[in-house]
Amino acid sequence: MDNLLVRSAKVAFPSTPFHGKEVDILVENGIITKIAPHVEVDDDRITVVDAKGQYVAPGFFDMNVNFGEPGLETKEDILSGCAAAVAGGFTGVAVHPNTQPPVHSRSEVALIVNRAKALPVEVFPIGAISKKRQGEELAELYDMKLAGAVAFGDGNKPVQQAGLMSRALLYAKGFDGVILSHPEDASVAAGAKMNEGITSTYLGMKGNPNLAEELMVARDLYLAEYNEAAIHFTTISTAESVDLIRRAKAKGIRVTCDVAAHHLVMTDDLVVGFDSNYKVNPPLRTDADVMALRQGLEDGTIDAIVSQHTPHEIEFKQVEFQVAADGIIGLQTVLPLALGAGLAVDLIVDKLAIGPRRVLGLPIPEFQEQVEANFILFDAEKRWQFDRHTNRSKSNNSPLLGKELKGQVTMVVNKRQIINTPN
The missing domain is CATH 2.30.40.10 (Urease, subunit C, domain 1)
Structure with missing residues (x-):
């Protein structure tokens, strides 16, 4: 055709x-x-x-996607991932470095870029901030940028060392690189299975408090301000995170953020049935958090909606909730979830097509x-x-x-x- x-x-x-x-x-x-x-x-x-x-509408763009290639192709390869992306209306995706080996050098970046050339979806690798995503030594960010990396982050591993994050922000600033923060203080959230609150107490499961996210948001905002650098928070999930970022934007700090579509609709009470498909990171929060996230989209605090597409084989999910892997597939369900959250079509288009490209400095489709x-x-x-x-x-x-x-x-x-x- x-x-x-x-x-x-x-x-x-x-x-x-x-x-x-x-x-x-x-x-x-x-x-x-x-x-x-x-x-x-x-x-x-x-x-x-x-x-x-x-x-x-402009083709959607998802800036938080996990494909398994290289190394974890049984979860998702680039071909199948792009098929899911097309079905969900995405003409561009940014893939996180949660692979084996991780995307932490120009070799992995080039592999992804070359594999996706002929596909109807533009695939942009996100390079790791640290070598092997271990949070200890800065990876070759500029080298990956030249090979095609569109941003840098350690995927689902938060950068725990403040010094390392500070150096990444300062280094990337020199070539207009985009640094992503997965905001979670592991020392506070360690071992958590779901959101900390009434439901976790009822179920007797260790909870991940909102504080674990908000501490990291506050820390990285300070680091961005100190270095006069830009930072992007991916998949924020709490009301206080929205408020912190809103105030930082008003102050003039160069900060952007996104929210996962499922956090706009789903809450932690869904975990009562112990369905491991509701186990995500950050965890599903409360109604108050959901309403704050929606408000953050309406007032411009939140720049983009993402799928946080995280595929897993059956053996990682059809197990006890406590040991199941975090994450759900989401590329095909972002639009229905956004509509289900009551968002207007114009707002959905802005947060799914315009906002993500603006954050990453990519051209916006013309009509x-x-x-x-x-x-x-x-x-x-x-x-x-x-x-x-x-x-x-x-x-x-x-x-x-x-x-x-x-x-x-x-x-x-x-x-x-x-x-x-x-x-």
Whole structure:
């Protein structure tokens, strides 16, 4: 399908003259050649799609994704991960260095970049801050940047040494590198299985207090301010973290942050059934935290929504809750969760397509004639079944598997490829 005519799509491209209007879009050989209220064509080679009732938006970008390649391909390889990304409407992803070996040198960065070249999803590696993600010695950040790394973080391992984080911020500042912080004080959170609160007390499980996250947010804000450097907090989950970052932004500190889609809807009371698919890090918090996170999105404190896609084989999840691995797959369920959180379509597009690219300094897809197409179609009302047949990931660790969801991406156009996503 090289040529495409999309009819009657409602435009959700902020900052364009077409925003909010219903238009026809003609795509020829991957290039948008015509945008108008009505486009007439007389060519049998052009596929016509009726998009009445659907939105056309920039391709989403997920800046917190875990693929297993290299070394953990049984969880997810780049090919299967990108298939899940396309099904969720993502035309770009930033993959964290939680691999074996970790992405801590130009070799691993180049491997990922080369493996993804021909795919319809742009894959950007995030290089590790420390060698082997051990939190002891700074990795070759600039070398990885030259090879294609878009940011730096130790993945799901928080940088416990303040001195190391300070040096990373200062070093990356020299070449406009983006440093990511996974905010958790391990000495406070160590051994925790879920959020600390009423539910953890009821279940008799060690809890991870909000304080463990907030201490690290406060520390890294101080370090960023001291070094006059930028910092990004990934998957914040507490009301106090939102407030700390809100005040830091007002003060002029160069700070951004994101939130995982599941933290906008799910709370720690879901753990009562001991379903290990609800075991994530940071853990599911309380209703008060959920409401604060939603407010943080509304007022601009939180810059992006991510999936925190973390695939695991069955033996890592179908075990006792206490020993199960953290994480769920999420690429295909971000849009339904964001809609379920009551977020407006324009806000969803901003936090899933514009905000992540702005944080990482990547170009934002344009919606105008004579530019290469990078857009998706999605139906905010369409109901669909997320199950083993529609799941495109290699792994099945999601509490939403087997459930009916509302909101589905129906088409992805990127890198001169056109993909129908419904199954």
